[in-house]
Amino acid sequence: MPSKNYPLNVKPLQFLTEDQVQDIHKASLEILRDTGVVFQSIWALDFLEKAGCIVDRDRRRVRFPTEIVEECMERCPSTFQCKASNPEYDLVLGGDEVMFTHTAGFQTVDLDTFEPRTPTWEEYRDCVIVLDALPSVSHLSCYPYYGYEGLTPNMGMPAGVAMKMRYSTKHQFTCYQKGSEYFTIQMAQACGLETTGTVTATPPLMWADDALTVVKRMIEAGFPLATVDGYTLGATAPVTVAGEVALANAHHMSMIVLVQLLSPGHRLLVGHFASVTNMSTGSPVFGDLSASMSNVVWNQMWRHYQIPCSNGSPGYVCPKTMDYQAGYEKAIGALMSALSGANHILFHLGISAEMSAHPVQAILDDDIATLIGRIVQGEEVNSTTLPLDVIKEVGPVPGHYLDSMHTLKNFRQALVMPKSVDRTTYPDWKYSGQKTALDYAGERMEKILAEHKPEPLTAAQEAEIERLLKEAQETLEK
Numbered sequence: 001m002p003s004k005n006y007p008l009n010v011k012p013l014q015f016l017t018e019d020q021v022q023d024i025h026k027a028s029l030e031i032l033r034d035t036g037v038v039f040q041s042i043w044a045l046d047f048l049e050k051a052g053c054i055v056d057r058d059r060r061r062v063r064f065p066t067e068i069v070e071e072c073m074e075r076c077p078s079t080f081q082c083k084a085s086n087p088e089y090d091l092v093l094g095g096d097e098v099m100f101t102h103t104a105g106f107q108t109v110d111l112d113t114f115e116p117r118t119p120t121w122e123e124y125r126d127c128v129i130v131l132d133a134l135p136s137v138s139h140l141s142c143y144p145y146y147g148y149e150g151l152t153p154n155m156g157m158p159a160g161v162a163m164k165m166r167y168s169t170k171h172q173f174t175c176y177q178k179g180s181e182y183f184t185i186q187m188a189q190a191c192g193l194e195t196t197g198t199v200t201a202t203p204p205l206m207w208a209d210d211a212l213t214v215v216k217r218m219i220e221a222g223f224p225l226a227t228v229d230g231y232t233l234g235a236t237a238p239v240t241v242a243g244e245v246a247l248a249n250a251h252h253m254s255m256i257v258l259v260q261l262l263s264p265g266h267r268l269l270v271g272h273f274a275s276v277t278n279m280s281t282g283s284p285v286f287g288d289l290s291a292s293m294s295n296v297v298w299n300q301m302w303r304h305y306q307i308p309c310s311n312g313s314p315g316y317v318c319p320k321t322m323d324y325q326a327g328y329e330k331a332i333g334a335l336m337s338a339l340s341g342a343n344h345i346l347f348h349l350g351i352s353a354e355m356s357a358h359p360v361q362a363i364l365d366d367d368i369a370t371l372i373g374r375i376v377q378g379e380e381v382n383s384t385t386l387p388l389d390v391i392k393e394v395g396p397v398p399g400h401y402l403d404s405m406h407t408l409k410n411f412r413q414a415l416v417m418p419k420s421v422d423r424t425t426y427p428d429w430k431y432s433g434q435k436t437a438l439d440y441a442g443e444r445m446e447k448i449l450a451e452h453k454p455e456p457l458t459a460a461q462e463a464e465i466e467r468l469l470k471e472a473q474e475t476l477e478k
Contacts, residue, residue, distance in 0.1 A: 004135050006373035008096040012341040014300050015293065021304050024242060024297075028249035029066045031205075036063035037254040038206040041213070044258060051261050062254065069253050072260035078306040080267040082224055084139070085193045086169035086455065091139055093269055094308035098338045098376055100136050100369045101173070103315035103350035104143035105357025111438070114321045116356040124148040124160075125167055126449055127349075130359035132168035133452040136369035137348055137362070140164045142175040142198055144349055144357055154476040155469075158183045162465050165191055167454050173198050173226060176214050183472040185221045190464040191457060194223045196269070201229045201251050203236035215259060224267035226344075227255050228312055232284050233294065234277035241294045248272060249301060256307075269344060272298040273312030286353045287317035287329030292336040299340040310344035311337040315365070320352045322361050322438060331368050338376050363441040363448075367418035374416045384410065419444060 016024070038060050039045055045062065049055040054063040079094030091099070107116040108123055119127070127144050131137050147156035157180040164172050165187060173196045174184050181197060188195045197218035199211050218225050229248045231237040237244035252270045259266050272295060276288040295311040302309035314333035319326040330347065337345050347369055348362040379385070390406045401407050420440040422429055429435075457465065 004373060005092065005097045005099045005138060006338070006376050008098050008338070008341055008376045009378035010339070010376060012300070012303065013296055013336065013339040015296050016300050020242075021301060024246045024249065024301060025304075027246040028253060029069060031247065031250035032064040032069055032253060033066055034063070035205065035250075036061040037251065038062075039212065039254075039258075040207065040209040043216075044207070044212050047261070048258065051257075053257070064254060064257060069257055072257045073253065073305055073307070075260040075264050076256060076268055076305075076307045077265060079308065080224065082139070082171045082196055082267070083194045084169060084171035085165075085191060089139065089170040091171050093267075093343050094306075095343070096341070097343055098341070098345070098373070099138035099343065100334070100345050100347045100373075101139055101141040102131055102137055102144055102348040102362060103312075103346045103357065104141065104145065104354065105350055105352075106146050106354060107356050108145065109351060109356045109358050111358070111360065111442075114351075114356075116352070119145050119148050121148045121150070124163055126445075127357075127359045127362075128164050128167040129452055129454060130362055130445055130448050131348070132170055132454050133448045134348065134362060134366045136366045136373065137170070139170045140168055140172040141346060142173055152473075152477060154178060154180075155473055157181075158187070158469060158472045158476075161187060161195070162469055165193075165465065166457055166462075169455050171196070175200070176210065178476055179210070179213065180472065180476060181214050181217055183468050183475075185217060185223065187465055187468050188223070189221070190468070191461050194221075196224045196226050198226045198228055198271075199255065201227065201255075203229060203231045203251070204247060205251055205254075207255060212258075215255070216262075219259065219263045219266060224269070225259060226269040226271055226310065227252050228271040228273050228310075230273045230275075230312075232275045232277055233290055234279065235282075235284070239277070241290065241297055244274065244294055245272075245297045245301060248274075248298065269308045269310050270302055271310035271312055271344070273316075273346075274298075275313060275316075284353075285318060286313065287319075287325075287333060289332070292333045295333070295337045295342065296340040299337065299342050303341050308343045309341075310346070311342040312346045314345055315347040315350045316353055317350065318353065322351065322358075322364060326351065326361070327364075327368070330365060331372075334368065335372050335375065338372050359445055360438065360441045363444050364420055364437060367420050371416055371418065385414075 082091040108119040157177045161184040175198045202208050233244050274291040274294040275284040276290045278285045291313045317329040348365040349357040420437050
């Protein structure tokens with residue numbers, strides 16, 4: 001089944017007045033003009049200085065004239081397409097489209113104890129197959145795990161990208177480590193597709209050398225880019241939402257300048273990944289309401305700029321098991337992101353922050369994403385949804401609509417039926433096994449693994465992927 005984008009047909013949730021939007025925008029421009037951003041690569045400093053930016057080479061800090069920033073913001077496409085190996089999975093990012101993808105975890109978990117552990121190769125493969133099968137997962141994001149048993153740490157990135165190419169025909173976003181993108185770009189080219197290169201910021205206000213190398217290589221390949229910030233309110237950013245968003249805005253705008261000067265009109269998604277500081281311990285808190293409110297403000301700002309935007313935090317939550325807390329933290333965060341117009345939301349899979357992930361959780365999240373997708377589509381009023389002729393025909397009591405042809409024709413579109421929940425009466429539930437949502441999700445996972453068969457790579461593509469993996473191992477292990 002093709003993956004789904006959900007059209008945002010309702011008025012977007014907004015927290016700011018137009019004057020407040022302008023206040024945050026002006027603050028971001030002032031940060032860029034007066035404070036600046038560190039770029040660690042000499043080539044980037046040379047290029048930006050030549051383009052008219054003010055460069056402090058001793059501190060590798062770049063300050064940006066306002067007119068350059070605004071000119072480069074105008075060059076960003078408001079919508080763009082990303083190619084998948086299966087054309088049914090090609091992405092369209094931007095506008096009023098809302099889509100979901102998955103998060104990542106360092107490890108998998110034991111479903112009996114919820115103890116994290118390194119996944120096997122088979123478990124990694126099975127996770128990718130489940131993500132490929134879930135209709136609410138529009139594409140595959142980075143990882144989903146940071147490797148598997150028997151794999152050296154430096155090979156986690158290229159081996160994961162290869163796994164997703166072998167067991168999914170959806171578009172994928174890729175990350176990087178120690179120059180691994182050099183090989184993953186070639187993998188994509190060998191398979192006749194493209195990947196979106198994720199570029200991670202270093203808060204506050206720095207782009208590291210490896211991130212800048214990724215930008216250069218992805219632009220040379222003609223592949224789209226996605227920036228991700230990772231600001232923590234009260235630690236790497238002001239504790240207030242307006243201050244944090246202004247700072248994150250400035251950080252992303254600095255990369256937009258570099259990208260659009262290097263390649264005018266280049267495809268770019270800007271991603272906000274907010275978390276909050278636990279003021280008792282100093283550790284980051286995931287799933288907090290303040291992060292969700294930050295996302296709403298962020299989305300309002302970038303919809304104002306008409307540049308595709310992403311929220312990374314909704315799928316990363318604090319619970320250590322697949323419990324009630326996981327459900328409400330994920331649902332509230334993702335719903336606020338979707339209603340405020342995020343084009344791209346990381347959501348499925350994650351359990352305990354970035355510590356662990358499991359495909360059963362992704363299946364539970366598929367139900368939530370489907371429900372949210374239905375909400376943002378709103379409600380139509382037409383002759384089908386407002387059937388006056390049927391109402392007149394049925395009339396008052398004892399009339400009913402159970403045997404109405406209108407009900408038979410429309411109930412599948414009118415009613416959203418989650419797949420991992422129990423909707424029976426208590427007596428039926430009690431005498432039919434007392435299954436929980438976890439039981440239903442586990443059964444659905446087994447069914448997917450038995451029936452879903454992603455289209456394999458060709459023999460030539462498989463051989464080239466294997467060759468590049470061997471070359472990557474020889475290079476990255478040195």
